[in-house]
Amino acid sequence: MSFHSAQFFLFIGLVLVLHSFFSQKKQNRLLLAASYAFYGALDPRFLFLILFSTAVDFLVARKIHLADGMAKKRRYLGISLAVNLGILFLFKYLGFFISSLVGFSRMLGLGLPEPALHIIVPAALSFYTFKTLTYTIDVYRGQLEPTGNFFDYALYVSFFPQLLAGPIERAAHFLPQLHAPRSLSRDKMIQGSWLILWGLFKKAVVADNLALVVHDVFDGGGSVSGFHVLLATYAFSFQIYCDFSGYSDIARGIGKLLGFETPLNFDRPYLAANPVEFWQRWHITLSTWLRDYLFLPIAYAVMRHVEKPALKLKVEDWGYVIGITGTMLLAGLWHGAAWTFVVWGGYHGILIALHHLLVRRRKKRRSRSGFLRLAKAFVFFHLTALGWLIFRAHSLGQAWDFLRRIFVDFPPAAADIKMLFMPLFYCFILWGLESLGCSRDDPRSIPGWRYGLGPALVTALILLLIVFFAPASQDFIYARF
Amino acid sequence: MVPPSSPVSKAGKPVLRRLLVRSQWVVIPLLILVAVEYLLRKSDVAAPLWYARAEAIARRGRIDFAFVGSSKVAAAFIEKAFSVEMAKVRQRRIVSVNLGRGFSSPQLHYLGLRNLLRRYPESLKGVTLFAEAMSDAPLYQYHGNWKSIWFNRQPELLVPLLRFPDLLPFWRSKGTAWTDKFLVTAKFLLGSSKIVSNRERVRHEFEAQGQKMLYRVANLLLRLPPLPPEPRPVIQAIGGIMTDAKTMERAKKSARRYYQSLAASRRPILNRWDGSVLADIVRLIKRQGGEVFFVNLPAYSMELKAYATPNHERNKAIIREQFKKWGVALLTTDFSYADDDIPDYFHLKMSRAGEFSRKLAQAYCNHGNGARRAELPRSHPISRFTNGKWSNGIHRERKNLFLLDVARDASLPVRAGDRLKFAAAGEARVRNVHRVEQGSHSLVFVRVNRVLDPDADGHPHRVEIIVGE
Structure with a gap:
């Protein structure tokens, strides 16, 4: 069900x-x-x-x-x-x-x-x-x-x-909420219904349709070019985001309809400009769990045991680096019993550790340039996508082979350009709606909601669901973990 | 300050403003939905398909032949080839419709035919139905009763064929998951919306147009090499058949699996044909004065081999007896083919389908049906309509124009090009026909190539209709 x-x-x-x-x-x-x-x-x-x-x-x-x-x-x-x-x-x-x-x-x-x-x-x-x-x-x-x-x-x-x-x-x-009086207020009904609609759209329209492109390349078994791999990697990046955040939105929406407040799990993660920010925006409840129950205990334990830090690093840095790589390796393994997940976790661990070491050396200064931030988000999105390639591959061999193809066998056939249309369409719609503020809990805070945009958005989402509800419905990816 | 005449709600907002704010939740969705619905109805995307297409044809005139069955039927028959061949024998225009459809079931065909016959009884009077057979026997799924199994894996196909009275027996039927029943009912209730009923087609059309547009834009920017011409589909891409290379490969794999399971099948001999949906279809057509033929379709060697079992032979013997009871025949053509002609192991390829259709027409005529079906002249009373311009159903000034009264749901009794015979004026040819709905009946304005006499040719005289002879 x-x-x-x-x-x-x-x-x-x-x-x-x-x-x-x-x-x-x-x-x-x-x-x-x-x-x-x-x-x-x-x-x-x-x-x-x-x-x-x-x-x-x-x-x-x-x-x-x-x-x-x-x-x-x-x-x-x-x-x-x-x-x-x-x-x-x-x-x-x-x-x-x-x-x-x-x-x-x-x-x-x-x-x-x-x-x-x-x-x-x-x-x-x-x-x-x-x-x-x-x-x-x-x-x-x-x-x-x-x-x-x-x-x-x-x-x-x-x-x-x-x-x-x-x-x-x-x-x-959660437990205190069981003892507080729960009733369905108008606010909760609006927020809950909106979250369910928005989550359904992300899952059934964006994620499940992108899954068809991803499936053809990763599970098709035929020969694919680097262009196909790159397309499928981008598609998977958005598929997994919409699949998982769609689930979370629906879960939070149902929670609201039942009178519960459920913590936020996603906050537009692909706008993250660095790996630390990414994990503050992606699967937030897992990240905070890992931080509180794995990373901090490991980091403190390391700091207690390191007496003479090497490589010109401070004790805290050693604690951080070992703590984060260990935590992320285990986080990878948590996702599934396969080496691809372990490597994916390790990859993110290394990214975070490197980011920590680089930032530590620089003076803390907050860049006000929107363009620079956008450029960083763009670069980091590609690093994340590379991680998704490893995550989605059936084996490390396939991941390596696909990665190689992007560099040595890229040129697409002219007809392949057509393949881009539907993925672009779904991503464009997602981007447009998120830019409008559709990922907010309360849709009434979307500018223009009260002046016609609200009913137009709801109708558009329902129409998109009717027409573009994916023909082959997929299970939620994270439900397998 | 609110003027004293303006009513104010408890919340302090003027009632009118609150009403306006709330009414947008009705007005805007309605406007959007109506606009999309209107655009869709205007476009080709919502053009009728399958039984809806047959109904559109029946609305315009008669249907002489109908082919029912799975996607194999859809692929194997080319309507035009069959009709042209039959027209040579009958010396008149022949209309045939191919109702073959992938994942359809005989139960669905029963419902579709039932609707067609109920709505356009005149158009289907004496229709000949060709039903799918394989290796001298109908498909085994015909064995089921139409009340027990309503569809074959694709519940969506059932939706346009349902009528309100069907819902209760459908919900009572066994063998269908309640979730499918719920889905079908929900779609049935929303079915009048073209957005809902054509969502797959809208999506495909959107994708096709979008891809073309993207290619044009990319071409402008990157000067792409010209696209190789789209390969012509090897198989008729109708009735839900997909002909792209990937689907063909998948079809081959699933065909192999299916034929292996068929060969291994030890299904019991079918001996309860009287209660089958097939019996219902035969009765339905015969009640309308029509006839039913089973047609052996070309099949891949592996499939034919799968039927060459003692079990199947016993089935065939039983079926032969049943055919005799019903008074239906099995037609086999002298169409020769090889495995290469069935490229995805299921469907006859398009380049051979025309020949197969012609061969079927010949087999049908050789069976003694060619001449027998040439229509006898029918007659129709001329309208009694009389006023300042009309007398006994004939226009006083334009004397080549006369009127016929027909029931609203009935098909047109005459078509342009038909030959008619009047009581006094003799034979005339129809130039054009125009139909106007008038409450429960329709007025049909017919212009012929001859001057008519209101007293000698008009009401109460009848006009004999020699259709397209």
């Missing part, structure tokens, strides 16, 4: 109607039941795992809270980490590590046999594992008091709008 399917809209319609009639306590139970129904509709077997993970972290968090002394607390946290990361490793990474090990052994001439593993990766595993980890770590750090209500906690873990692909909500932000 995908967010852009007829079934989902019937489902959400039913949930909204029931939600509006129920009292607050019943609303929470309804949302829990709806979340499990939504998740169970994908595969009922997945429910056991999410229930197990939820139960373990609920109990462990209470134990941590009640434990006296850090040693005990640490032991309980260890249980939570072991269970959550163990589940993640078993279902998502075991196959990858075994096949990598077998591949490595073959390189060494040992030739270990490859066991036949048939492990189904449960949908949303990476997302809800991060949520459960957040909860226990925050309780351990004393930043959050654990909830005494199992159902509330289960709803936090499984809340269906965010379940498959985030945003990665913090318990400290």
Whole structure:
């Protein structure tokens, strides 16, 4: 049941109607039941795992809270980490590590046999594992008091709008909302409906149509020129943005209709002028998660252990560089069990580290030139696109081959120019609408909204959805992670 | 300060202003939608297709032959080639329509034919229907009842064929996912909008025009080498058939898979043909005085091989008996072909389709149908309309102009070029015909090449119609 399917809209319609009639306590139970129904509709077997993970972290968090002394607390946290990361490793990474090990052994001439593993990766595993980890770590750090209500906690873990692909909500932000009175105000209805419409447009019109171009090149199997690779790389850059941010917008829109505030996940990332800014705009909830739970602990640990810094770098720089590269490598691995993701993460880690080292040496001065900023954004967009090429490739070999083709086999045939039209059209429409301010939460803040632009925009989006709704609907990319 | 006469709302805004602000949410969307709808209706993009096209033809005149079936039918028959061949025998203009369509099902054809016959019974009186057969048997999907399986993988094809009374049985039917039922119903309810019903075509047209424009712009800027001429499609690109190289390759792969599964199939012998949708189609056509023929289509060797099983032989024997019961025949042409003539392993290539169509016309005539179907003269009463300028349905001044009354939904009884016979004036040829809707009926103004006498030729006399003889 995908967010852009007829079934989902019937489902959400039913949930909204029931939600509006129920009292607050019943609303929470309804949302829990709806979340499990939504998740169970994908595969009922997945429910056991999410229930197990939820139960373990609920109990462990209470134990941590009640434990006296850090040693005990640490032991309980260890249980939570072991269970959550163990589940993640078993279902998502075991196959990858075994096949990598077998591949490595073959390189060494040992030739270990490859066991036949048939492990189904449960949908949303990476997302809800991060949520459960957040909860226990925050309780351990004393930043959050654990909830005494199992159902509330289960709803936090499984809340269906965010379940498959985030945003990665913090318990400290979500749980209080369960106890505050929730009603559908006019403001929330307008904002929620707009976010859903805007997210649907990005997903069904832009992302799914660009996916056809990307699929032809990356999965087509035929010979492609550098022109095709470049086109598909640009197309994928916008596909993944619209796919993922479209999901986030729909999730946030549904959240608003249900009376919840969900954190922002995307803020026009391709306007970023450097890698740090990019990660402040791209998948914001993951970036902040990584910063709080991985980067800072690693960086501080490095700083504690480095006594004599080398290469004329300060202790803080060593902490930053090692922290960020380690974090981004793990972030890459979080996206999927493949070397392409690891390299992609490492690539971003290196970009951020290099940027840090370069900026550190310069005096801090803020450029006021719009043109310079635009040029930087242009250059950095291409660096990001290069990362997407690695991310989308089936293997590092394919990524290298495609990259090579851009430089050695570029010239397109005259007829290939025609291929540019539809991708250009979708990107142009996206750019135009984002420039108007369509990516804002409240559409009423778009200039001219009250003077005719509002109804014209809504009608145009609906017309675009009717005519350009992609013929082959694709699953959300991040729902696979 | 608000003038005392201006009503003010509780919020303090003048009511008129609030109304204006709110009404924009109705007016602007309506204006945009109506404008787009109007432009679309004016353009060629919304030109009728499939059964809508057949209805447009039936509105103008009669349909003599119709071909129904899958995309194989769409590819194999060239209407013009068949009609010209038949016209040689019948010595009059012949109208044939190819209703073959990819992913169509017999159930869909039943609904389409039902609508056609209900709306234009006169135009389809005595129509001959050619239905798809493969290796001496109808396709196995005919076995289903039209109430159980409504479409073949593409629910969108069902939408234009549905009528309101169909919705209830459709929702009651088994075998269709409720999501598909919901989708079909939603589209049916919005179906009168050309934007909704032609969204795929709008998109394709937009893409094609945009690509051309982009190429022209790029050419101006970069002086591109001239484009190689677009290759002529190998297969008739109608009925949803796609003929680009990639699709052809995909079709070949899926054909191989399909034929292998067909060869391995041990489907039980079909013996409940009386309750099948095929029986419904035969009854429908026969009620209208028409006839049904099954036509063996050219097939790829792998497909023919897949049918050469004992199971299929047993099926054929049962079907032969059924054909006898229904009084329908199986036509096989003497069209010779090779595997190369079926380039994507499914469809006959265009360069051979004309010949196949002609051969079918010959096979049909050889079956004893050529002369039998030459229309007998029909007659039609001349209108009794009389006023200052008209007398007994004939114009007093322009005496070669007369009137016929026909039902609003009925097709035109005469066409330009037809030969008519009047009670006194004798034979005349129709020069032009003009139809004017008048409430529940239509007035047909017919101009002929002969002067008519209101008393001797007009009402209550009848005019004999010797259509295009």
